[in-house]
Amino acid sequence: MSDSPDSKRRADGGTATERTRGEELFADIDLRREHLKNRAFLGLIFAASMFGVVALALLLLDVVTDFYVGLTEFEISLVQFLTADGSRRPERAGFFGAIIASVMLMALTAVLSFFVGVGAAIYLEEYAPNNRITRLIKANLSNLAGVPSIVYGLLVLAALVNGIGVGPILLAGSVALALLVMPIIIVSAQEAIRAVPDGVRNGSYATGATKWQTIRQVVLPSAMPGILTGTILALARAIGETAPLLMIGALFVNRTPFGPFDRFSGMPTQIYAWAAEPSQHFIHLAAVGIVVLLTILLSMNAVAVYLRNKYETAV
Amino acid sequence: MSTSEESLITTEVSSERTGRSDRPDATVLAARDLDVYYGDDRALASVDVEIPEHKVTAIIGPSGCGKSTFLRCINRMNDQIAVCRVDGDLSFHGKNVYDDDVDPVALRRRVGMVFQKPNPFPKSIYDNVAYGLRIQGFDGDMDARVEEALRGAALWGEVKDQLDSSGLDLSGGQQQRLCIARAIAPDPEVILMDEPTSALDPVAASKIEDLIDELAEQYTVVIVTHNMQQAARISDKTAVFLTGGKLVEFDDTAKVFENPDEPRVEEYITGKFG
Numbered sequence: 001m002s003d004s005p006d007s008k009r010r011a012d013g014g015t016a017t018e019r020t021r022g023e024e025l026f027a028d029i030d031l032r033r034e035h036l037k038n039r040a041f042l043g044l045i046f047a048a049s050m051f052g053v054v055a056l057a058l059l060l061l062d063v064v065t066d067f068y069v070g071l072t073e074f075e076i077s078l079v080q081f082l083t084a085d086g087s088r089r090p091e092r093a094g095f096f097g098a099i100i101a102s103v104m105l106m107a108l109t110a111v112l113s114f115f116v117g118v119g120a121a122i123y124l125e126e127y128a129p130n131n132r133i134t135r136l137i138k139a140n141l142s143n144l145a146g147v148p149s150i151v152y153g154l155l156v157l158a159a160l161v162n163g164i165g166v167g168p169i170l171l172a173g174s175v176a177l178a179l180l181v182m183p184i185i186i187v188s189a190q191e192a193i194r195a196v197p198d199g200v201r202n203g204s205y206a207t208g209a210t211k212w213q214t215i216r217q218v219v220l221p222s223a224m225p226g227i228l229t230g231t232i233l234a235l236a237r238a239i240g241e242t243a244p245l246l247m248i249g250a251l252f253v254n255r256t257p258f259g260p261f262d263r264f265s266g267m268p269t270q271i272y273a274w275a276a277e278p279s280q281h282f283i284h285l286a287a288v289g290i291v292v293l294l295t296i297l298l299s300m301n302a303v304a305v306y307l308r309n310k311y312e313t314a315v
Numbered sequence: 316m317s318t319s320e321e322s323l324i325t326t327e328v329s330s331e332r333t334g335r336s337d338r339p340d341a342t343v344l345a346a347r348d349l350d351v352y353y354g355d356d357r358a359l360a361s362v363d364v365e366i367p368e369h370k371v372t373a374i375i376g377p378s379g380c381g382k383s384t385f386l387r388c389i390n391r392m393n394d395q396i397a398v399c400r401v402d403g404d405l406s407f408h409g410k411n412v413y414d415d416d417v418d419p420v421a422l423r424r425r426v427g428m429v430f431q432k433p434n435p436f437p438k439s440i441y442d443n444v445a446y447g448l449r450i451q452g453f454d455g456d457m458d459a460r461v462e463e464a465l466r467g468a469a470l471w472g473e474v475k476d477q478l479d480s481s482g483l484d485l486s487g488g489q490q491q492r493l494c495i496a497r498a499i500a501p502d503p504e505v506i507l508m509d510e511p512t513s514a515l516d517p518v519a520a521s522k523i524e525d526l527i528d529e530l531a532e533q534y535t536v537v538i539v540t541h542n543m544q545q546a547a548r549i550s551d552k553t554a555v556f557l558t559g560g561k562l563v564e565f566d567d568t569a570k571v572f573e574n575p576d577e578p579r580v581e582e583y584i585t586g587k588f589g
Binding site (some may be wrong): 130197199200202203204206207208209210213217218221222298 | 325378390392395397420421423426427428430432435436437438446447449450451497498501
């Protein structure tokens with residue numbers, strides 16, 4: 001009998017072919033190993049992407065647990081925590097002075113870094129000739145952004161706090177933070193300015209606008225959402241910075257500062273000081289402080305995301 | 316070369332347009348021995364041309380022949396390009412615009428420009444049109460001037476109820492007319508157009524063409540175009556650039572399209588070359 005299944009299929013024509021199972025038709029192609037590799041790699045990169053999320057979740061869980069224990073076992077009142085100054089006695093200690101100090105730090109840092117940073121970005125993108133010096137500056141901006149924050153603290157300690165002798169005042173702290181975030185602001189502002197299409201610039205020049213009119217009326221309004229987003233993210237980084245503030249000696253101050261020349265202790269330094277105390281009560285005060293700090297930080301990031309989404313289709 | 320009296324391409328060359336201006340042709344712009352270099356590359360070679368007032372002058376030629384370069388010389392937009400160098404004379408009312416005492420910003424307030432790709436600002440329609448007047452410190456009746464410019468650009472009827480919405484929300488053809496309104500709002504003398512319809516669909520393009528016809532009553536229009544039918548339809552004078560940045564023919568549009576002096580121009584116009 002020469003009636004092999006093959007010849008029968010051919011004889012039956014199309015209907016038989018349709019009925020053929022896929023596994024039979026492609027029986028000579030073995031893809032199991034390849035599919036296994038696909039799945040293994042997918043698992044690997046999924047784990048990598050979840051790593052950060054899980055780490056953040058665990059961190060939050062730990063902090064929130066301590067926060068809860070602090071509120072219940074140590075009977076920390078949130079109202080008192082948010083309205084009282086620091087104190088050597090844990091049951092009377094609050095975060096108010098540190099919050100005010102951090103808000104003032106942020107405001108001063110924003111003023112000091114925003115105008116200089118955006119100004120530098122405008123110069124580098126719109127005016128600077130494309131020569132060695134410009135390229136050197138641009139290359140070094142990313143290096144500056146990578147300098148450890150404690151180095152900026154050291155610089156301000158040597159130059160301002162001890163050098164001029166102003167002491168560990170709020171202004172010195174904001175100078176350190178402003179230096180720290182300036183490269184970030186410059187780079188993000190440069191990107192935002194570069195994203196403004198040249199056609200729009202040409203339209204302005206061709207209408208008889210000067211360079212500054214073009215920048216002021218057309219380029220900056222288009223780039224501003226991007227610049228603001230970058231600035232907020234940079235300030236959100238600054239608000240959590242501890243090392244430069246420790247370096248200039250902004251620690252062990254319990255009173256609320258009233259101006260830029262007062263001594264201060266910001267939120268992160270206050271948390272640091274509490275966490276270093278032997279008393280469990282202080283340690284749980286630190287946990288509550290961390291929750292407050294994180295809340296402010298995440299709100300700032302949320303504002304940045306909102307701004308970016310709101311304006312990203314505008315240009 | 317035997318050239319018949321009929322047009323080389325099928326279009327009615329503007330016979331009705333010759334009577335647009337009763338005055339003798341007054342020259343607004345004149346190039347004499349104009350050379351332009353990009354680095355070591357010569358983009359324009361010894362161009363001589365005289366552009367008459369209140370007429371539409373079309374500049375045609377194959378890609379890379381220097382049409383746009385010439386246009387951008389007139390309002391010194393080439394100053395934006397670092398490697399660009401201009402030799403020779405390009406005079407506006409007899410004054411060489413490349414003299415040291417000519418401020419390109421002032422020049423551009425007299426010579427408006429419309430680009431190939433519509434480029435409205437990310438502002439409201441009103442602010443787009445008012446832009447030129449504002450930067451020039453105009454403090455008269457802004458609403459009236461904006462309306463006048465939008466009417467002049469044949470856009471008023473379509474946008475009069477949405478002056479506060481963004482110029483970017485308009486269609487491509489409307490955006491281009493908005494750019495024309497922006498260019499004419501400060502009332503310049505000359506309007507340069509760099510292939511203003513090439514990014515538009517045919518209906519939008521024909522609206523712009525009608526508009527150019529009207530604009531020539533008040534303004535001197537210089538238009539670069541890839542489209543020879545368009546040049547024949549809308550222009551009074553035609554300049555033909557061929558490869559190498561040379562201006563090979565400049566004459567009345569009817570003459571250029573019906574009976575060009577240069578055989579190469581005839582070949583180009585009939586599509587045998589370029």
